[in-house]
Amino acid sequence: MPTSAELHERRQAAVARGVAHATSIYAKRAKNAEIWSEDGKRYIDFGAGIAVVNTGHQHPKIVAAVEEQLKAFSHVCFQVTPYESYVSLAERLNAIAPVERPAKTMLVSTGAEAVENAIKIARAFTGRPGIVSFSGGFHGRTLMGMALTGKVVPYKKGFGPFPADVYNVAFPNTYHGVTSEESLASLKSLFKYVADPSSIAAVIVEPVQGEGGFYIAPFDFLRALRAICDEHGILLIADEIQTGFARTGKMFGLEHSGVKADVVSMAKGLAGGFPLSAITGRAEVMDAANPGGLGGTYAGSPIACAAAHAVLDVIEEEKLCDRANAIGAIILDRCNKIKNSNLNCVGDVRGLGAMCAIELVKDKASAEPAPQLTQALMKTANENGLILLSCGTYGNVIRFLVPLTASDTIVGEGMDIFEASLTEAVNRVA
Structure with a gap:
């Protein structure tokens, strides 16, 4: 040994x-x-x-669900021969995600994939290229994920150039002297001096910054951000990858503010250790991409779907x-x-x-x-x-x-x- x-x-x-x-x-x-x-x-x-x-x-409930699925099949690819557990998991996420209903869901494998697809969907729906993210935010290690991430070392150093039309503004951080008002002012300054809001497809925000330091987005800030997005026809994407699935005392962190997102990216706690992520959003937004524009070979693994159903059961039952x-x-x-x-x-x-x-x-x-x-x-x-x-x-x-x-x-x-x-x-x- x-x-x-x-x-x-x-x-x-x-x-x-x-x-x-x-x-x-x-x-x-x-x-x-x-x-x-x-x-x-x-x-x-x-x-x-x-x-x-x-x-x-x-x-034990997750282990049992995975063992049962393994006896049936481990992989067939949802885009070739669909299966019930993917559909029923989408139905469950549509019912609980903090978005306006009717909602729709797509499944992939990692948090970075969820973020990438949320951006693709936002651009397809709005026909706009621009994305706004926040200082200190973390959204993955893919090229788009790094572009959105508001920390250079170790995530971005040496890996550029990054995708264009991504803008970063200050995140409210009371301990380090950045108020909600100052954060919102930096967003409005971006719209005035750098990028017209009519070119912005989405704003992506973590209800609690994960890698950035567990700074909690003030609830009044999130409500004001929602209002600004509505004013300019911009989608609000909630990155719930670390905040999701009961971690913050509610199923999703955004629920504390009463705000609804247009699109929610989720992963981590969704499947109890199996690779699975999801993007849930308003049905009209999620349907903007053409058939074949979304997906992946391993996306929505049947084993991970079985685990996710068990996770949702455990969260509720316990x-x-x-x-x-x-x-x-x-x-x-x-x-x-x-x-x-x-x-x-x-x-x-x-x-x-x-x-x-x-x-x-x-x-x-x-x-x-x-x-x-x-x-x-x-x-x-x-x-x-x-x-x-x-x-x-x-x-x-x-x-x-x-x-x-x-x-x-x-x-x-x-x-x-x-x-x-x-x-x-x-x-x-x-």
Whole structure:
């Protein structure tokens, strides 16, 4: 049996350098909110595969659904011989996505594919080329995804040129001094000085920025953005790839604002670990593309569709939206206690449901980002049996993405390790 160290050496020789990893822990098996490494060490998982296994690792209902589908067929291609599970999943997503109905859905495999197709559909419907995204946003690593993404390193550096007619404006970020009014003003300035709104097909926004730092879009900002889009005939695309499927305490993050999008992109938590993404939107918008213009060989995998049906059942049966709020309350309470302790390195604590974050700074007075401390904390937490993920434009934010099926005991144990590791990391960096 290879050790994690041995596998890491092999990985360095065999895998492209550009594929980074947050830990040097090589997973052997996982269950609910715990992972065991090749070395036999147990870890509490506060990353959930980057918000993918909201329903926990190896949920028995999802495992059973996948096993049953495997007995029937693994792949036939929906564009060749369609199957019921794709159609019925589309029906379910049409009924719950935060869009005006009637709605329609298409399925693909990855979050980046979902974003790409949302842009294609918006351009087909409006006949316009322009797309507006926001600073700090993350929308994937394809060329269009990178063009939309509002962070250069590591996502965009060295990969240009990028698709044209993509414009980036300031995202509201209260902690870093950008108000909703200033963000909206930057959008209006774009329309006045750079691109006429009649040339803009869509504005794409994350209800809570994921990779950008878990900054929550103010609800009044989202409502104002909806009004501006309506005024100019621009589509509003909600990127719910990380916020979707109960993570924020509602099925979708946009629901907190009461706003309806024209198109919603979703992935990650949709299929409990199987590659599946979706684009759901107003029927007239979704039907703008000509037949054959959308799709993909693996799009809407029958195995992933079976898993997604089970995920939706589990979210409803186990009341995971409520559970997200309960988990989030535990995490935010502990983080705020840490912030108010004698540690001077916590600049901000924020969260929506179980999508929580703590921003680390060199000291509260300056609020200068502390990426070195963040990296030291992640390494120390790993040593102590906890998997953490960082994010943020400055690499100084710890994001908490606990599986929503985790018990209070597991969440509490993880937060104990987190607090002890933070104290240890502060001493290491000092």
